[in-house]
Amino acid sequence: xxxxxxxxxxxxxxxxxxxxxxxxxxxxxxxxxxxxxxxxxxxxxxxxxxxxxxxxxxxxxxxxxxxxxxxxxxxxxxxxxxxxxxxxxxxxxxxxxxxxxxxxxxxxxxxxxxxxxxxxxxxxxxxxxxxxxxxxxxxxxxxxxxxxxxxxxxxxxxxxxxxxxxxxxxxxxxxxxxxxxxxxxxxxxxxxxxxxxxxxxxxxxxxxxxxxxxxxxxxxxxxxxxxxxxxxxxxxxxxxxxxxxxxxxxxxxxxxxxxxxxxxxxxxxxxxxxxxxxxxxxxxxxxxxxxxxxxxxxxxxxxxxxxxxxxxxxxxxxxxxxxxxxxxxxxxxxxxxxxxxxxxxxxxxxxxxxxxxxxxxxxxxxxxxxxxxxxxxxxxxxxxxxxxxxxxxxxxxxxxxxxxxxxxxxxxxxxxxxxxxxxxxxxxxxxxxxxxxxxxxxxxxxxxxxxxxxxxxxxxxxxxxxxxxxxxxxxxxxxxxxxxxxxxxxxxxxxxxxxxxxxxxxx
Amino acid sequence: xxxxxxxxxxxxxxxxxxxxxxxxxxxxxxxxxxxxxxxxxxxxxxxxxxxxxxxxxxxxxxxxxxxxxxxxxxxxxxxxxxxxxxxxxxxxxxxxxxxxxxxxxxxxxxxxxxxxxxxxxxxxxxxxxxxxxxxxxxxxxxxxxxxxxxxxxxxxxxxxxxxxxxxxxxxxxxxxxxxxxxxxxxxxxxxxxxxxxxxxxxxxxxxxxxxxxxxxxxxxxxxxxxxxxxxxxxxxxxxxxxxxxxxxxxxxxxxxxxxxxxxxxxxxxxxxxxxxxxxxxxxxxxxxxxxxxxxxxxxxxxxxxxxxxxxxxxxxxxxxxxxxxxxx
Numbered sequence: 162x163x164x165x166x167x168x169x170x171x172x173x174x175x176x177x178x179x180x181x182x183x184x185x186x187x188x189x190x191x192x193x194x195x196x197x198x199x200x201x202x203x204x205x206x207x208x209x210x211x212x213x214x215x216x217x218x219x220x221x222x223x224x225x226x227x228x229x230x231x232x233x234x235x236x237x238x239x240x241x242x243x244x245x246x247x248x249x250x251x252x253x254x255x256x257x258x259x260x261x262x263x264x265x266x267x268x269x270x271x272x273x274x275x276x277x278x279x280x281x282x283x284x285x286x287x288x289x290x291x292x293x294x295x296x297x298x299x300x301x302x303x304x305x306x307x308x309x310x311x312x313x314x315x316x317x318x319x320x321x322x323x324x325x326x327x328x329x330x331x332x333x334x335x336x337x338x339x340x341x342x343x344x345x346x347x348x349x350x351x352x353x354x355x356x357x358x359x360x361x362x363x364x365x366x367x368x369x370x371x372x373x374x375x376x377x378x379x380x381x382x383x384x385x386x387x388x389x390x391x392x393x394x395x396x397x398x399x400x401x402x403x404x405x406x407x408x409x410x411x412x413x414x415x416x417x418x419x420x421x422x423x424x425x426x427x428x429x430x431x432x433x434x435x436x437x438x439x440x441x442x443x444x445x446x447x448x449x450x451x452x453x454x455x456x457x458x459x460x461x462x463x464x465x466x467x468x469x470x471x472x473x474x475x476x477x478x479x480x481x482x483x484x485x486x487x488x489x490x491x492x493x494x495x496x497x498x499x500x501x502x503x504x505x506x507x508x509x510x511x512x513x514x515x516x517x518x519x520x521x522x523x524x525x526x527x528x529x530x531x532x533x534x535x536x537x538x539x540x541x542x543x544x545x546x547x548x549x550x551x552x553x554x555x556x557x558x559x560x561x562x563x564x565x566x567x568x569x570x571x572x573x574x575x576x577x578x579x580x581x582x583x584x585x586x587x588x589x590x591x592x593x594x595x596x597x598x599x600x601x602x603x604x605x606x607x608x609x610x611x612x613x614x615x616x617x618x619x620x621x622x623x624x625x626x627x628x629x630x631x632x633x634x635x636x637x638x639x640x641x642x643x644x645x646x647x648x649x650x651x652x653x654x655x656x657x658x659x660x661x662x663x664x665x666x667x668x
Numbered sequence: 669x670x671x672x673x674x675x676x677x678x679x680x681x682x683x684x685x686x687x688x689x690x691x692x693x694x695x696x697x698x699x700x701x702x703x704x705x706x707x708x709x710x711x712x713x714x715x716x717x718x719x720x721x722x723x724x725x726x727x728x729x730x731x732x733x734x735x736x737x738x739x740x741x742x743x744x745x746x747x748x749x750x751x752x753x754x755x756x757x758x759x760x761x762x763x764x765x766x767x768x769x770x771x772x773x774x775x776x777x778x779x780x781x782x783x784x785x786x787x788x789x790x791x792x793x794x795x796x797x798x799x800x801x802x803x804x805x806x807x808x809x810x811x812x813x814x815x816x817x818x819x820x821x822x823x824x825x826x827x828x829x830x831x832x833x834x835x836x837x838x839x840x841x842x843x844x845x846x847x848x849x850x851x852x853x854x855x856x857x858x859x860x861x862x863x864x865x866x867x868x869x870x871x872x873x874x875x876x877x878x879x880x881x882x883x884x885x886x887x888x889x890x891x892x893x894x895x896x897x898x899x900x901x902x903x904x905x906x907x908x909x910x911x912x913x914x915x916x917x918x919x920x921x922x923x924x925x926x927x928x929x930x931x932x933x934x935x936x937x938x939x940x941x942x943x944x945x946x947x948x949x950x951x952x953x954x955x956x957x958x959x960x961x962x963x964x965x966x967x968x969x970x971x972x973x974x975x976x977x978x979x980x981x982x983x984x985x986x987x988x989x990x991x992x993x994x995x996x
Contacts, residue, residue: 466866487868496866504866509859509926518856519867521849529847572867 166229168193168357169214169245169326174223176209183209185381186223191326196348196358197387198372200365201401202591203561206381207361211328214359215247216240246319247328253315256304260314261286263303264321289321293347308335309452316344320351327351328359333367334589337452337617345371363591365394366620377401398592410624411599415606416444419477422580422611424463426472432458434635436472440580445602445612447626447643449619449651455635456615457499460582463613464496465489490519495573497566499584499615505569512552513539515568520576542571547597563594570601581605582613587621599625619651676928680919680935683968687939691946698949705828707938707945709820712830713896715937717889718912719841720771720882722933725916726845727878728858728925729785733774734886734912736796738905741767741890743800746809746900749816756815764887770796771883775876785879793909800902808901812894820895830892834934837888841930854878858925914961915940918968940964 167190176184184206191197201207212218213225216234224231227243234240240247254263261282262269270281286299295313297306303314312335319327329348333341348358348371362368368375375392377385377400385400398409419442427436432455440446448456461467463474465483473480476492483489486496498504507515517524517535524531536553543552546567549560557565566586573581583602587595602612602625616622622629626643629651692698717734724731745763748754754762770792778788803809822829845851856864857874864871893904919936921928943964947957971978 464866485868485870486866487870490868498863498866504860504862507856507859507863507926509855514852514856518852518864518869521852525849528849530849530852532847 165192167191167226168228170226170229171210171214172224172226174210174213174220174225176213176218176220178209182381184213184220187378187381187383188386189376189383190387191357191359193325193355193357194352195373196352196360196371198368198375198392199359199361199378200368200375200397201378202593203563205378205401207378208330209381210378211247211249211330211359211361214240214326215245215328241322244323244325245328246322246324246326247330248315248319248332249330254303254311254318256302256311258303259299260290260297260301260303260306260317261299263314264289264299264317266318268322285321286317289317293317293320294343307453309337309340312336313340313344316347320347324356326357326359328361330361331363331589332360333362333364335452338619339451341367363589364618365397365592366618368392368397369394401591402593409596410621411596411603412624413603413607414627415603415609416627417442417609421477422463423475423478424459424472425475427459427462427469427474428471429458429462429467430470431461431467432635433462433467436462436632436635436637438630438637438640440611440613441627442611443606443609444627445606445614445625446640447622447629448613448615448632449622449629450632452617454632456632457584458635459632459637460496460584460613460615463489463582464494490576490578493577493579495519495576495578495581497569497573497581497583497586499588501562501565501569506557506565508556508558511554511556512543512548512568512571515557516542516571516575519572523576538575542574546571546574546601561590561594563590563597566590566594566598567601570598574605578610580611580613582615584615585617586614587616587618595621619648623648623651676920677932677935679971680932680939683918684935684939684942687942687946691942691949695946695949698946703945703949707941708828708831708834709896710945711937711941712834713889713892714908714911714915714941715834715934716837716892717886717908718915718933718937719837719930720878720885721909721912722916722919722921722928722930723841723845723854724785724878724882725913725921725923726858726925726928726930727854727875728861729778729875729878730789730913730923731774731785731879731882732789732909732913733770733792733796734882734889735905735908735910736793736800737767737770737883737886738890738893738908739800739902740770740796741887742894742900742904743803743809743902744900745891745894746812747803749812750809751804756813760891763891764884767887767890768880768884771880771886772876774883775879778879779872779875785875789909797902803900803902806902808899808903810899812898812900814898816895817898818895820892833888833892837885838931838934845930850874850877855926858927860926911940911961912937914965917965920968936968 169191171187171189173186173188174184175186187206187210199207199210213220216237216239225234234243255266264286265282270278270285272278283299290297290299293313295317297310303311312332316332332344336344352358360372369392372392374387375390375397376383376387377390377397379401390396390400420439421442422440424436424438427433436459438446448459450456458467462469465486465488481492507518513535516539521530524535539553543550548567549564552560552564552568557568587598605612614622614626623643623646628640629643629646630637630640697703721731721734741763744766745759748759748762749756774788774792777783778785820830824832845854853869853874856869857871861871894900915937916933917923918939919928919932921933940961943960944957947960
């Protein structure tokens, strides 16, 4: 692109962990004023590179050049001193502190006596937030903000330190469409000011929109250096996976005319204002909408977690009432929650304990659990879903995100549920695992099971759903055939919901 | 059986054996049959109470109330036997019932009142001790019933009865934790309560049940305490709750919940009692005993926390090459 000196350059960086060579002679040039996408499947060595660049660990061999001069980034403080800011995937904000305190955490402006200058903290934080066009008070307690806003605070930390190099690791995993757009605008502004940006994401559709160049890693090696790949999803995917994967979205149509579930005017006190829809046998019904539009809340209402204050649910035409989750589970419903780490998995259990947790009653024989049957069923599901066989012996915290997600889904196969609600089932898992989840969806619908799919990845939602219900402000506005919608329709339909608010403010 | 005797037992078992070896080598009386049978008497009360404490910890709770509850229950038992004329065969099941009910009360307040168990059981720790003092003007009650003492001092085939209580209750607890729905649900609630809710587990009911079990086991301990001294006293059981928790921790139970093996708690209790016994045999003052007990707890948790570092250090010391080199 340009012949100027890279701001940062990796030359033949290698790093080994016990049993695996995580980075094998990796080279990358990070240019000022450029957004550089770093892509690859889970375990390809992206995180290792980020850790090396942010001073969390030292490479075994190779050189790091800063403006052409060799440097050592001995620890995270050294990285900060060199103008490198890292926004890690796992939040590093303190929920009980204010937004301003979080932005300047570890770097509080102080008076000569060592007392924190609160006015400066407040003013500087307000300036950074205004610059980012984020409408959050510096005094707000961070834990009370939405996940998306918390993520923006995280990014504000990086901006406040005037970083010349910003590393973003999956920055949009928790953001809605509107917030992603805002973040991208922010990144473009920073780029025009000459900041170098390293952008890591599994959401290839947004990568396509934002990055200037990409480097693709596989098994610790650079398989495509900057400029060697066209920046479009299909080229990137085949480079990442290392083979032609064929159809990215292998959709099968298995919907029949039988209505298995009907929701009539559902209302809850927790954000569902008016939800009516039908679900057919073998169908995938997508719920489209922005983060916070009420999709997850509709799932909670169906699953008996939130009490209905109006409306009713019919299963195969018969009204049912779920007082709690177990009632829904017994009636054949299943919920794969949005955040498998928070409320999906038992990290103290191996695959078996996780898979049978929702149907221990079925293993109960005269008050004793049939552990043999449990082991056999686990073994079969691990084989059928192509889960890593390590899952039989190790607790699930040792597994990759894709394997973990399959285990949560396997739980509901074991319980023989007929209606599965999948809330963001492919969030944070790599492309190979995503395709495995899509194939699993096909397999389920082929077997006559029905699926309610919630996804913020519009392409995925459009491709994998038979019909899509558009959710705004907790209400289902309309339900249409997925083939009658395109990406822009969905973005616009989702965005309409958000645009009504500012209009009111202007009126 | 693989599940019951798993690798989690190796560490606590090794610790127990090492401690026993040290004591056996430094004193000549440790291995006397008299001393060994005395050991099983000594460990019995704390080890039985520790079953309940450990199960509460498995569900990510904590029970600080057991020591005071022992005092309260010995006073209620003494009151029933001495002043109310209730026969022993009736009084004993009543005490077990009262223990279970007190546990139920704590459990309900904790689980349904959404108050952390640290607070509810701390309140119970203080209140039960006070309640114990309301009986007999706060004075101990002695010489309860001649039939009471054999419960603790009796022998079967030359083996002290408390040994059989230990075997029975630990076998029952290990069975429950490893082979029943309840046991699995306790581990699930301790491992991730939010996930437990979404898999249809009645989290509050499970939490409450752990406190009922703890109350019941505390009552078993209180009966043995009364039998041992043929009396009831508002001063019994001081710091017993901490010894029971220490047994669980030395046995490797995670205070964060969800992880641990109930049989390891027995080994933890044994380790603690063997150390106390060794110090006694070497005529160490009680101040030293407490200091050593404190250090053991630190060491047990420390070894667990630093496991990765320790194995790394071992690897370096014994020159094991990191397998990463082979990949290269």
